[in-house]
Amino acid sequence: MSAGFLFSIVIAYFLLLLFVAWRTSKNSNNDSFFIGNRSSNWMLVAFGMIGTSLSGVTFVSVxxxxxxxxxxxxQIVLGYTIGYLLIAFVLLPLYYRLKLTSIYGYLKARMGMLSYKTGAWFFIISRLVGATARLYLVVNILQFTILDSFGIPFWVSTLIILVMIILYTYEGGVKTIVWTDTLQTTCMLAGLIICSIYLLNHMDMSVGESLNAMHSEGLSRIFNTDANSAGFFVKQILAGAFITLSMTGIDQEMMQKSISVTNLKDSQKNMVSLSVIMIIVIGLFLYMGGLLYIYGINEGxxxxxxxxxxxxxxxFxxxxxxxxxxxxxxxxxxHHMPPAISVIFVIALISALFPSADGAMTALTSSFCIDIAGLKRRTDMTEEQKKKFRQRVHLMVALFFLILVMIFYWINNNSMIGIILKLAGYTYGPLLGLFAFGILTRRRPVDKLVPYVCFIAPILCFFIDKYQAAIFGNFKIGLELIIINALFTYIGLYLISKPVSKEELEQDSVH
Incomplete structure (x- = not known):
């Protein structure tokens, strides 16, 4: 199939997104951009969050x-379920009770302004790195499958895609993304199912026969029972739970959509539904991965x-x-499937690309405007001035996306899922420690010392990870590094804190 035809499919899909954005961004304002006017349907949010949670990395890397x-x-996905339930019944009630626009407002009420700013900055760094790594993967695939044949440089391809995203998120923000993510998740899951059905039919296999073939090749094992291994199932399940708490529960992008739902009960339905759906969907992705390798073996x-x-x-x-x-x-x-299936793959791939990038750009814009610039508290600016400021920040976020995608392009790696989860251990650990300390203790840290604790913890984790063989011998640390990072942050906060009364804590919640 010609690259020109595939490129026309990408353009047609983007025009559809623009149409949805035009319909949903009418009469939008800053509240529409930040939290969708708290009027989002929980079922749409739950379904759309599948696409945001999975992204192009899941579509290709898993x-x-x-x-x-x-x-x-x-094993990690089983841990995700635990994390989603903790978010639904511990974090969401907190966010709704405080009526937060940015979830990091909790840190301000509980610990102080510097703690609040520190949490917001760690989110900005975390989401910038994670989202651009995901974006790099999909742009890179589009580059070598379509855009290289037009002689378009990688940086131009990235710029074009970022401009596309800006065009349909510029006005509506979350209000638009709730709908575009639903469309994109539908296309991504349809692509997954259609590709799997094609592979089964082409190999003339039933589901049972394909699973037997995967088992024969050693591709269907789930649980790792070697306690010293980084992939040991207990480590992976724990890591999955804490990764979900961090990358969803204390992540402004993910929670921005959840708290846009009308009420707490519906938002909890959204999160519990997501936990069940994720097991099924990731299971399908893993199954398709097994089919791809069995197909490859059949092809030599x-x-x-x-x-x-x-x-x-x-x-391989x-x-x-x-x-x-x-x-x-x-x-x-x-290169091995019929042209029609290739088209479906490209549509599914770009459907996996946009939800992770558009939501991240919107959330980063929201966090900087609200948490760092204090836009909602500014009384010296009109609503129109605030809107223009927010739009300029949105463009700056896109510029940082371009720079970081190019850095990943220069580094290059054949499996981005491992890199993203590894980086999450360093960047989300302090955030997890901050929220855990605030929720689990009746102590208040010295606010001006909190940034030091949050920056020292990842540095300690880096050295533990680098020299773990000398420290632990055969025992390997894997993704549970995020737990160690959060624990270091928690201990550091404890050491610089003092007890406060229950009444003072309740007063914090009111403010």
């Missing part, structure tokens, strides 16, 4: 990771080892190329 880790990612692909910089690494060779990891799905979809 199936690709099956070749290396089998179905081991499901073989698992082997390659040496990079003197280190032997597992590889297909058509003379190593496609283990992120490359397997694009390679099979574009």
């Amino acid at each position: 199936p690709g990771a099956v070749g290396k880790d089998a179905f081991g990612y499901m 692909g073989v698992f082997t080892e390659v040496v990079n910089n003197g280190v032997a690494q597992k590889a 060779m297909l058509d003379g190329k190593d496609v283990l990891g992120d490359a397997i799905f694009p390679e099979v979809a574009v």
Whole structure:
């Protein structure tokens, strides 16, 4: 299939998004942009959050990771369920009781202004890094499948996609994203199911036969029972729970949509529904990953080892190329499937791209305007001036996206899911520690010392991670690094805090 036709599909899809944005952004204001006027339907939010939670990284990296880790990612997903339930019944009641526009307003009421600013800055850094890593992956795939044939440089491709996102989020913000995410999630899941059905039909296999084939190749194992391994199931489940608490429960992008729902009860329905749906959807992605490798084996692909910089690494060779990891799905979809399925893959891929990028840009704009610039508290600006300020910030966020995507392009890596979860351990750990300390203790830290604690904790984690073999021997630390990071933050806050009365804490909640 020609690259020109695939490119026309991308343009047509974008025009559809613009139409939805035009319909939903009428009469929008700053409250529409930040929290959707608190009028979002919980079912739409729950469904759309699937796309935001999964993104292009899940669409490509999770199936690709099956070749290396089998179905081991499901261990993390089981932990996600625990995290979603804690968000629904611990964090959401807190956010609704305080009537927050930015969830980091809790830190201001509970600990002080510097704690509040520190939490907001850690979110901004965390979301910038995570969202741009996700964006890089999908743009990179679009680049080598479509845009390279037009001679378009990677940075221009990234710029074009960012301009597209700006065009449909510029006015409506969350009010628009709730609807566009629903559309995009539908397309992404349809692509997943259609590609899986095609693979089964092409190989003339039933679901049971395909699972047996995966088992024979060692691709269907879920639980790792080696306690010393970084993939040990207890570590992975715990890590999954804390990653969800961090990357959803104390993440302004995700909570911005949840608190846009009319009331707490419906918002909790949204979160509980999401926890169940995520298990099913991730299970389908892992299953499709197994199908891709079985298909590759049937097409002459073989698992082997390659040496990079003197280190032997597992590889999967297909058509003379190593496609283990992120490359397997694009390679099979574009070069081994019929043109109609290739089109579906491209639509599903860009549907996975936009929800993670548009929501992140909107949330980062909201957090900077509300938490750092104090836009809602400004009495020296008219609503129109505030709107213009917010729009300028939105453009600056897009510029930072462009810069960071280019940095990931220069670094390059064949599995972005591992990088994103690793980075989350460093950047979200202090946020998790701050919220845990505020919720679980009756102590108040010295506000001016909080930033130091939050910056020291990730530095300590870096050295523990770097020298873990010397410290722990055969025992390996994996994604549970986020728990260690949060624990260091919690201990540091405890050391610089003093007890306060229950009445003072209740007064904090009122303010």
